[in-house]
Amino acid sequence: MTRTGTSGRAAGVDPEALWAPAARPRRGRPPAHSREAITAAAVALADAEGLGAVTMRAVAARIGAGTMSLYSYVPNKETLLELMIDEVSGAHRLPEPSGDWRADLRRLFHEQRAIMRRHPWLPAALPARQTFGPNTLAALEHALTVLAPAGLDARAGLEVFSLLSGFVASHVTHELAQEQAADTTGRAFHDAQTRYLRSPAVTDAYPAVAHALTEPDAATSPDATFDRLLDRMINGLTGAG
Structure with a gap:
């Protein structure tokens, strides 16, 4: 059964019509x-x-x-969303691979994070995407080319790209939510949370959790945290040491 939107128009996306080259304009206005x-x-x-x-x-x-x-x-709005996603995906810079596939992969997903932070709606929009536009395909082509020296087969390369993209979207969503919460609650809440986690009620009952959540870390900036987690993801998904 064909779905219809609130306007009564057929909902859904036709990839062939959406991404086909623009027709030559007719004469007239x-x-x-x-x-x-x-x-x-x-x-x-x-x-x-x-x-x-x-x-x-x-x-x-x-x-x-x-x-x-x-x-x-x-x-329809579904098609508009596809256009929006592909439009912002065009901000990826896709240089020739350097020969260091891990560094090139890290660069690509750092850019993806930057794009998502510039467009905070993007992580929430991606699960609704139904097709790949030219800008998205260009980023995927770049990722698969970069990954080629890692020795993965084509299907594994697609899975790595999908899983890393999902990680970035999830991480950016968390980052933005934490920043908004910090703006709302302020420093006093953060200090109270730290005192609570270091209180005997927590440290005695949940010592491992309390230690993990209060242990100081030399690299706690958002960029350093993302870099560290991205490396762990790349290493785990590609089998790199």
């Missing part, structure tokens, strides 16, 4: 808007107000168009 401008407006709206703010009506208002006119460029 040029179109008032473009799919690129609509996508850019949707990305800007999500960056400013969150993914929940992105509706066809809100995007149309942002570019000064009627809501129904948007459907001649983008058939």
Whole structure:
């Protein structure tokens, strides 16, 4: 059964129609808007107000168009989301492999983290993605090329890329939530939490947990933490020492 959106239009994504080369414009009055401008407006709206703010009506208002006119460029919100994801994925820099596959892989996923932090809605959007656009495919091609010297077969390479991308999305979601919580609760809450974890009620009943959560670490900056965890993920997924 064909799903329909709130507008009554067929929901879902047609990958062939979505990513096909743009048709040559017909003679006559040029179109008032473009799919690129609509996508850019949707990305800007999500960056400013969150993914929940992105509706066809809100995007149309942002570019000064009627809501129904948007459907001649983008058939539904699911397709718009695909365009948004692929648009921001184009920010990946994909240099020629250096020969050090681990360093190249780390560079790629550090960039992915930076993109997700610039677009905090992206981690939540990825599970709903139905297809791969050209920018996403370019990043995947780069990752598989970089991974080739690691000796993985093609399927394992795809799995490593998927698992590392999932790790980055999860980590960024956690980072942003922790930053928001810190902004809300302030230093006093952090100090109270530390005192609680070091109290006899916790250290006597849960000594291993208390030690792990209160042990000082020389490298606790967000970048250092991500770097350390990413290395562990790469080593574990690729069998690297």
